[in-house]
Amino acid sequence: MSVFSSRKSHPWNDTEGDTEPGGSPRLALLFLAPALLLLLVFVAYPTVYSIGRSLFDARGTGFVGLGNYATALTDSRTLVALRNTVIWVVVAPTLVTSVGLVLAVLTERVRWAAAFRLVVFMPLAISLVASGIIFRLVYDEDPDRGLVNAVLVAGHDLVAPSSPYPGVRPRDGALVELPGGGLGSVGQVGAQDVLAVPLTGFAPDALPAQAAPAVTPGAGTGLRGLVWLDAGAGAGGVPGRVDGGERGMPGVTVEVLAGDQVVTTTTTGDDGRFTVPDLAPGSYTVRLPATNFAEPFRGLTWLGPALITPVIISAWLWIMAGFAMTLIAAGLAAIPRDALEAARVDGATEWQVFRRVTVPLLSPVLLVVFVTLVINVLKVFDLVFVIAPGSAQEDANVLALQIWQVAFGPGGGDQGIGSALAVLLFLLVLPAMVFNIRRFRRDRS
């Protein structure tokens, strides 16, 4: 790779300058022939063939002109793939180059730099499919398996303990979901009413030990009610009725609302009963706030439609950071020390040295790394294929994967449209390639 020599000398420069131009053209051709042949067979012919193939239909017999391009570009899947590819190109190479730069600069200062770099570089030696499977597990939604969610859940539970009755729901029609969260009584209740609140969806064994058998409130004054665990037929009872053996739910917060205002708050006793004795006559709503029933925090759905692309980019970062770091570290080694020393002597802070001296001197290397990564990112395939579960694959789609799915996948195997997409991808890579070629030329001159 030319990066190692981008600033100082070029291996080819040493010889090229002295050699007489000319010599036998036939001899030159002979030497060029093997490379030329390989280029023709493996690069030129397939490129031309793909462009030609993109103008024909699925069977390869009917000429459709630009029809395949129209079909491809009006397909919503292609547009999603295109959007994701743009996200990848904008985010991933910048991120990887930056992280690589930071790692390279930092590792220059530490002891055991070689060992450290080796560790960071190691993921590059793992196949992309294997890395994909690793990250599929790391981001698994189940906190018992997925590392990230396990950490999140552990952290969350330290800060905010879970609710007393997670997942509990009212027996059909007993309560209504309130717009602001929580469960509310159906209609208004008076100050002397008795309210029965059957809740279900919770294991009777998991009730607190002090929970006593549920008793419907008897005669008395005030707004009274019973919140009990209505295990229903699952425990041999009748849904919606207080059966023998069913227990109240202690410690449930109950709010009484007049309009939108909370008038009073109370908590159910061991037998599940609550009483609000001195309530002014009027009509109220009884609310059980959502905090009573909030499901325990289970982490984030990393592999769902919303987060899938950032997640895959993070996996790619893990793999490619070592690559960027190694190339940048090599470039760093070639920077003239005296420039840095001069800056330090002149009183520049380390940040200023980094920002004003190191980075500008490194910029040719950074550019090469960046452009190489851009080209690399445009063909990302395996990671997306492996990490995204079937239900999120469409949301994670990128062009290279779309090409494969259209041309060879079970989606019908239309190599005409596949070729059209490949040409499209080729056009996207072209600027990066032209840039690289120009740079090589400039370096040579």
Next chain:
Amino acid sequence: MPKHPAVACAACAAVVLLMVAGCAGGGEGGAADGDLSGQTIEVAAVWSDQEQVAFEKVLDAFERKTGATVTYTSAGDELPTVLATRLAGGAPPDVAVIAQPNLVKTLAKEGALVPLSQETARLVEADFAPSWRDLGTYDGRLYGVAFKAANKSIMWYDADTLGPDFRPPLQWDDFVDVLRNRADVGETPLAVGGADGWTLTDWFENVYLQTAGPQMYDDLAAHRIPWTHPSVRTALQKLNEVLRPEFIPGGIASALQTEFTGSVVKVFGDRPSAAFVYEADFVAAAINKSTSAVVGEDAKLFPFPQIGDQDSVVGGGDTAVVFSNKPAASALVEFLASAEAASVWVEQGGFISPNEQVQLSDYPDAISRSIAEELKGARTLRFDMSDLMPTALGGTKGDGFWKAMQDHLADPAAVDEILAALEAKAATVYAAG
């Protein structure tokens, strides 16, 4: 990078050359036992691991009988892709065993398949039910033989979780009650592998076959009625009685992240979080491979619950087809049609034969016997609808039918948009032919 498909094209070109060279040696000839020595044929199918071992024993029996040499290529679930690519390159395997009836028809239509001999046709006529014969028939000619049958109307359950008093609910409403009762005491009884779209299409097909009836099922599979038809909505509503968030471990979001194998592990793994999982007979293979549960002891099954008075089974089948003119190839398919070939695999378990000469008593264990019995005894047998559709619609990850069922699971309220989008996709696919 454009390199990638382009290189594949170059590879295709190379394959074409090889194939032209290889074809020179082909020839016609009759197939009789014992006179095929020296011939080598290649068979491609989806089976790997234990199933591959079992199928290779069937091939061994053929080799012993005829003297031909058979090499087996396991293409996994990518078999349609592998076949399409190798056909494009002009070098298909001699025989392939294909799970998608639609693919068999497409290949026959394109002229890629060699019709089977009269002799094989007579054998199939005698030993197979008409619905199985139809699988391999195109335009009145027999192109394929159903070799392995699948029963996709099975509810599996964990006997340990449900206890000795559990009696399988045979009616849909009873099944819903069982789920509700268990959910009421804080359990999440039903595992759903929604990350794979095909598990959800299988759910839908079972419900639709019962709520709409076989005639409508055929119409929908062939796109004679649109996906926006009210019957589709009715079936989805019925399905939603069971696919409720409170019945499923972790709710809907978790179901959409759970793959088929994951859903089996949720029921039969070391720390079960559910009691029931629906799928086909091949759940048994997943149990054996991924859990320590024993099929028949810990893992038991009952037929997909009946809705109303319909008695129906959604089935599937792997159909053996011939691509080359080699006598050994057609002889192999003829052999696969026989009860003799089927019994080799039947003895090893995990295999249901559509061949009527195979007796229920031949099956080695109660589980496979009951699966076979359900399949043979069903009044109405229909094939997996997604396999009857063009793969672009019924077999693509993240698209078409699979995606629609996932979207519907995620947001049942958006049923109108989902069905309209699916119908639009179906219209395009069928218009393209």
